[in-house]
Amino acid sequence: MASSDLIEVLPKIQMKQNHEERHPLGNGGMQMMEAHSEADISKVLGYANKYDKTVNIVSGGTKRGYGGVIEQADILLSLAEYKGIIDHSVGDLTLTVRPGTTLKEITDEIGKKGQHVALDTPWPEMATIGGIIAANDSGAKRLLYGSARDLVIGTRIVYADGKVIRTGGKVVKNVAGYDMNKLFIGSMGTLGVISEITIKLRPLPKYEGLFLLHFPKGNEQAIREFSVLILDSMMEPVSLEILTPFVAKKMTGEDHYTLAIAFEDRENAVLDQEDWVERHVPKGIKHFVLHAEEARHWWERFRHIGPNGYNDEKGEAKTQAALKIGSNNLDVLLILKAADRLAEEYHVSVEAHGGLGHGISRVYVKGFPEAIVSYIKALRAKVEEKQGYVVCTHLPFILRETISVWGERPNYFALLEGIKRTNDPKRILNRQRFVGGI
Missing domain, CATH: 3.30.70.1130 (EIF_2_alpha)
Known part of the structure; x- marks a missing residue:
C-alpha cells in the first residue's frame, strides 16, 4: 500500500509499517493502523473493503493466539487506544464503554460508585472489554453471573464496508425482537468491529467468602455427591470450581482435588451459607475459609494462571x-x-x-x-x-496450522457461513479466525 493511498484514511501518526519479526502467535498485519475513534474504524474498513485488503483486529493482545490460520493480514487494526467510559448510568446499573478499555480500568472506575462488571476473566489488567465480548469470555464465577453473552445489552458495530449499526439499547429492558447482540458476541471479530458496548452492572458485594475443600485422590465420588447436594440446595454460590491437584498445590499448598466454593452477598448471607457448607462437609475432608481481602487476593492470583499472549517462553x-x-x-x-x-x-x-x-x-x-x-x-x-x-x-x-482450533465443522456450519457472507462478503475481517475457517 502506497502512503499516498493511505494519507486520507488516518493521520500519519496513527499508521506505521509493521517491521516486527514473525510473531509466534500470528494474527499480525503488514500495516499497523491505530484507531482513536469510531470514525477511524469506519474509514479503515471502508478503505480495506474498497481495495480488497484483509484486516486483523487487535487490542489488548490477550486473544492473539486464539484462532486464525493467516499469519499476517494486509492491515492490523489496533483498538488499544480507543478506550474510555462513555456513560455510566449509576441508577440504571448500566455502562457504555469503548472496546479498548481494559476490564481493570473499568473495575477501578465504576468501583468508586460501588458497582462492577460481573466478569472474572483472566488477566483483567490486559484483557480489553472488546476482546472479552468478541470471544464471549468468562471465568469461574459465570455459575451465578453468566458470561459476556448474558451481560451485554447493546453495541455499536462497524461493518466490513465501514457502515455503522446499533444493536440493542442502553437500558436493561428493551422491546421484544431478535437480540442482534448475540450475533456478534463470540464471533471473534469476523462479522464486524465492536466500537461501543453497553453492559449490565451489579452492585459490588458487601462481603465475600471462599470455602476450600480438599478431597484426597480416590474420593472423586464424594466430590460429585457434595456438588450435587449444593446444586440441589437453596445455596447460591458464585463458583463451584474444582482444581486439579497441581493447581491446588499452587493456589492452596494442598496436593488434592480442591473444590472452591465462593459466596458474595451481605455478610450475614455469606456466613449463613458457609455455615450450611460447614455442616454438610463429608467427614474427614480438610477445609478452610477465606474472607474479604484474603478471598479477593486468592481470586486475583487465580485469574493469572495460563498464557496471556505475552508470557510465552522461548524454547x-x-x-x-x-x-x-x-x-x-x-x-x-x-x-x-x-x-x-x-x-x-x-x-x-x-x-x-x-x-x-x-x-x-x-x-x-x-x-x-x-x-x-x-x-x-x-x-x-x-x-x-x-x-x-x-x-x-x-x-x-x-x-x-496442524490442528483445528475449533474441532470438526458443526452441522449448522452452513448457517454460520451464510451470516459471514451477508455481513462480510469480501471476507476481509479476521479471515479464517472462527469456526470452520470463517
Missing part, C-alpha cells in the same frame, strides 16, 4: 497452549482426571480447573509442540465421547 519444550472445554457439568471431574492422565502419557505438564455448576473447564498445557498436538487430539477424543467440545483458546501459529 520448544516450553510451548504453551490453552484449552476451553464444554461438557455436561457433572462430567467436569472425569474430564479433568482424563486431562491429568493424558498429560503423563504424552509427557506434557498440565494445569486445569473446571466448573461443576456451569460445565466449562480450562486446561493449560506446556511441553514440546508435537506432544501438545498429540495431547489435544487425544483429549478432544475423550471429551467428544461425552458429547463435549474442545476449543484451543491459545496456541502458537505454527500449531494452529
